[in-house]
Amino acid sequence: MDDCNGCDPCTGLCKIAPEMAGAFKALGDANRLRIIHLLATDTTGTLGVSDLADILGISQPAASQHLKTLKSEGFVTSRREGFRVYFSFNRDRVLKFREHFDLMCGAVMDRCDRELVRKTAQKTSLNACVVFYSYTGVTRGVAERIRNACGCDLVEVKTVTGYSTFTAYTTGVLHSRRGVCDPILPDRIDVSRYDLLVIGTPVWAWKPAPAINAAVRALSGCEGKRAVVFCTNCGQPGETLPLLRSALASRGVEVAAAVSLTQEDLAARTAENDLIERIVEAYPLPVEDGQNTKTGLT
Ligand SMILES: Cc1cc2nc3c(=O)[nH]c(=O)nc-3n(C[C@H](O)[C@H](O)[C@H](O)COP(=O)(O)O)c2cc1C
Numbered sequence: 090m091d092d093c094n095g096c097d098p099c100t101g102l103c104k105i106a107p108e109m110a111g112a113f114k115a116l117g118d119a120n121r122l123r124i125i126h127l128l129a130t131d132t133t134g135t136l137g138v139s140d141l142a143d144i145l146g147i148s149q150p151a152a153s154q155h156l157k158t159l160k161s162e163g164f165v166t167s168r169r170e171g172f173r174v175y176f177s178f179n180r181d182r183v184l185k186f187r188e189h190f191d192l193m194c195g196a197v198m199d200r201c202d203r204e205l206v207r208k209t210a211q212k213t214s215l216n217a218c219v220v221f222y223s224y225t226g227v228t229r230g231v232a233e234r235i236r237n238a239c240g241c242d243l244v245e246v247k248t249v250t251g252y253s254t255f256t257a258y259t260t261g262v263l264h265s266r267r268g269v270c271d272p273i274l275p276d277r278i279d280v281s282r283y284d285l286l287v288i289g290t291p292v293w294a295w296k297p298a299p300a301i302n303a304a305v306r307a308l309s310g311c312e313g314k315r316a317v318v319f320c321t322n323c324g325q326p327g328e329t330l331p332l333l334r335s336a337l338a339s340r341g342v343e344v345a346a347a348v349s350l351t352q353e354d355l356a357a358r359t360a361e362n363d364l365i366e367r368i369v370e371a372y373p374l375p376v377e378d379g380q381n382t383k384t385g386l387t
Contacts (some may be wrong), residue, residue: 093226100196105189112186115162120145121155125164128178135175162238198358202238202365209369214240218280219371220308221289222246222273223299224257227321228289231350231361235287238365242283245271246304257293265293270303270330281310285372286342288318288333295327297336305336317368319348345371 093103116122124141142152156176159165163182207213217305219241223229229245236243249272254262264271280286286308290301297320316337320329330347337344346367354360 095277098265102190102193102196103377109186109189109193109290111162112164112189115158115164118155118158120147120151124155124159124176125178125183126154128165128176129180130182131178131252134177137173141176149239190300195358198362199234199237199307202234202362203240205365206369210372210374215285215368215372216283217241217285217287217368217375218283219287219289220246220278220280220304221287221302222298223246223289224252224291224298227352227355231319231321231355231364232287232289233276234361235365239368241285243288244278246275246278246300246307248273248300248332261293261299264299265296265302268296268302269299270306271299273300273303273307276307278304278307278308279309280314283314285315285368286311286316287368288316288337290318290320290324290329290333292320292322292326294327295325295329297329301333301345302336305333305340308340308342311337314342315345315348315371315373316342317348317371318344319364321350324351324353365385 116125124146127141127144128136136344138149138153138156141156142149145152156165156167158344160167165176166179166184169175206215210247217239219232219235221228221232221243223232223245232243232245235241252257263269284297288301293299295302318330318333318337320326322329326349330349334344334347348360348364348367350360350364
């Protein structure tokens with residue numbers, strides 16, 4: 090049987106679904122979860138069936154059955170020493186489970202974001218464009234998740250002369266501190282057909298990356314448009330968002346929302362969801378019969 094659901098974009102969930110179902114079944118019992126906890130916190134490495142049965146207050150056959158189930162899903166391993174069998178917790182299996190669980194939650198969150206867009210903006214996709222620069226891929230990841238949620242277009246700008254780690258922290262930092270516009274490709278970004286712009290940058294020396302300074306300058310057809318800006322950073326965004334806001338204002342673009350995302354925010358996805366909500370809120374809704382359907386204003 091072909092397990093592929095043919096989703097676009099592919100989440101990879103179909104491939105892991107049977108294994109996840111087995112893992113959930115193995116974990117779906119309070120005593121088995123307690124066994125995992127006991128083995129994970131055991132420092133002696135000498136817990137056997139009878140010890141576990143005693144601690145849990147269950148019969149030895151019941152404990153043995155639980156261990157067999159956990160072993161078959163790889164959460165527990167055993168070793169024999171003479172007549173005794175000792176059990177251990179398999180850390181690698183739990184790490185793999187967590188990785189797959191995160192993938193599953195990520196795919197579900199993407200669907201929830203999409204549902205939010207459908208409900209709030211009354212559209213399945215927004216006529217918006219995410220213009221971004223990314224040096225190590227973090228900002229690109231956020232831009233791609235916005236695209237997955239909102240169905241909008243992406244424009245990734247690249248510096249004509251790439252940065253090495255050394256030049257990023259020397260020339261790049263100098264350029265960002267001075268507000269320099271690095272030469273970029275594409276060198277002209279026509280946004281005239283979009284209803285909303287989203288601009289994303291990593292923070293470089295508490296300021297927007299030089300490539301994004303150039304991207305703002307390269308916008309054409311942006312006057313009178315609305316934008317949402319975001320930056321990714323390690324907890325010190327500095328002046329990045331206010332600077333981006335004023336650079337866009339000088340191009341006639343009104344910034345409706347500005348969001349800073351740290352690595353922790355990205356792991357928890359809360360700030361990212363907030364960003365998507367801000368994008369949907371900022372999106373100008375169609376005016377029906379002279380009335381804005383979101384605000385009720387005429
Ligand atoms: C040259 C350089 C300067 C940086 N300066 C800052 C900074 O001032 N504050 C901060 O919080 N993070 C700083 N960072 C970290 C990045 O902003 C952060 O890792 C970002 O998420 C990377 O995004 P990217 O993968 O899209 O390039 C700097 C990174 C680089 C490469």
